[in-house]
Amino acid sequence: MGNQNTKSSIAIIGAGLAGLSCAKRLQTLGFEVQVFEKSRGPSGRMSTRNSDSWSADHGAQYFTARDPLFIEELTTWIHDRVAAAWNPHLKVYENGQWRESNPGEQRYVGTPAMNSPGKHLAKSIPVKYSQTIDHIDRKDNQWILRTAEDGTMKEHFDWLVLAIPAPQAFALSKLIDRSLSEKNAVDMLGCWTVMVCFTEKQDVPFDAAFINGEIISWLSRNNSKPNRQGLETWTIHANPQWSHQWIELDKDEASKQILECAKQIGLHSQNAQVSVHRWRYASGSIAPSPEFRLEKVFNLGLCGDWLHSGRVEGAWLSGYQLGNAIAVQATPPNH
Numbered sequence: 001m002g003n004q005n006t007k008s009s010i011a012i013i014g015a016g017l018a019g020l021s022c023a024k025r026l027q028t029l030g031f032e033v034q035v036f037e038k039s040r041g042p043s044g045r046m047s048t049r050n051s052d053s054w055s056a057d058h059g060a061q062y063f064t065a066r067d068p069l070f071i072e073e074l075t076t077w078i079h080d081r082v083a084a085a086w087n088p089h090l091k092v093y094e095n096g097q098w099r100e101s102n103p104g105e106q107r108y109v110g111t112p113a114m115n116s117p118g119k120h121l122a123k124s125i126p127v128k129y130s131q132t133i134d135h136i137d138r139k140d141n142q143w144i145l146r147t148a149e150d151g152t153m154k155e156h157f158d159w160l161v162l163a164i165p166a167p168q169a170f171a172l173s174k175l176i177d178r179s180l181s182e183k184n185a186v187d188m189l190g191c192w193t194v195m196v197c198f199t200e201k202q203d204v205p206f207d208a209a210f211i212n213g214e215i216i217s218w219l220s221r222n223n224s225k226p227n228r229q230g231l232e233t234w235t236i237h238a239n240p241q242w243s244h245q246w247i248e249l250d251k252d253e254a255s256k257q258i259l260e261c262a263k264q265i266g267l268h269s270q271n272a273q274v275s276v277h278r279w280r281y282a283s284g285s286i287a288p289s290p291e292f293r294l295e296k297v298f299n300l301g302l303c304g305d306w307l308h309s310g311r312v313e314g315a316w317l318s319g320y321q322l323g324n325a326i327a328v329q330a331t332p333p334n335h
């Protein structure tokens with residue numbers, strides 16, 4: 001148990017799925033939390049880009065559910081209409097040949113957009129947006145946070161959760177203790193993403209495809225997902241190794257090479273509207289996965305997909321399990 005006379009105050013950096021699930025779990029257990037997020041909205045890499053006439057999921061494309069706890073959560077999302085099953089016509093391209101993809105596990109997506117489950121979770125959680133935490137410090141067993149936008153906060157916290165990708169957690173935790181940052185050293189690979197919006201429906205014989213051995217590794221028709229509206233838009237992901245090697249490439253040049261590859265495979269983007277996004281930290285995880293980290297000496301927790309399988313489900317589980325672990329250590333709400 002904690003050694004304060006009042007209940008613990010808990011700050012969480014990052015309103016991706018891991019930070020939100022940690023916050024929700026702690027809230028459910030009676031704790032007060034405050035989440036800080038550098039973007040203008042929640043969901044992190046489960047994200048959707050919107051324009052007046054189209055929208056496209058440009059981070060996570062779909063997710064699967066294996067763990068009973070996550071299946072239970074997903075069931076509530078489906079009930080609340082913020083997620084649904086997605087059954088695309090899925091193909092695989094390899095060595096110049098197409099084949100049908102094995103049906104495999106059931107795939108799910110957020111509805112009407114990939115960021116919908118995150119938005120849904122964030123409704124009941126105090127999140128301060130456009131707040132980039134650029135410095136953390138500890139004084140008298142309290143956490144002191146500084147934001148790039150507003151400087152050092154007056155409010156101090158008993159507990160701190162870093163729910164951010166490994167390289168960003170590395171950069172912050174090394175301000176406290178070098179050994180902490182070494183534990184968080186995971187190489188995460190980037191991902192170049194191109195979104196292509198067409199004014200007419202494309203005659204392409206699949207909804208999504210895994211591409212092996214080419215610059216691109218995935219493309220999908222967003223409008224094949226449930227409840228999507230607007231013009232037909234495709235999301236194309238470059239493969240992680242190529243993206244990592246060329247992450248500093250000029251956006252136009254990256255887009256040109258990716259679209260040329262897509263054209264060879266059958267998606268012609270002539271006259272289409274094109275939008276590009278560079279994910280610096282898209283994928284990567286520690287193996288074997290520790291699920292989360294709890295540094296009791298510092299009252300510090302870390303969660304995120306990189307600690308739990310590198311996927312949407314892992315991010316949610318990592319945050320949830322860290323919430324449980326902190327609840328055991330922190331001063332309880334009725335103290």
Ligand SMILES: Cc1cc2nc3c(=O)[nH]c(=O)nc-3n(C[C@H](O)[C@H](O)[C@H](O)COP(=O)(O)OP(=O)(O)OC[C@H]3O[C@@H](n4cnc5c(N)ncnc54)[C@H](O)[C@@H]3O)c2cc1C
Binds near residue numbers: 036
């Ligand atoms: C291109 C791409 C494709 C993917 N495809 C799939 C897929 O098909 N299936 C699947 O299951 N998963 C996929 N993933 C992975 C999935 O998106 C992640 O596993 C999951 O969303 C990670 O959630 P998280 O909360 O751990 O991290 P994030 O979603 O990255 O959340 C971290 C949050 O912290 C914020 N933040 C960072 N630093 C600071 C700071 N200093 N101050 C304040 N806020 C900060 C960020 O803005 C972000 O909102 C994909 C990811 C990408 C990028």
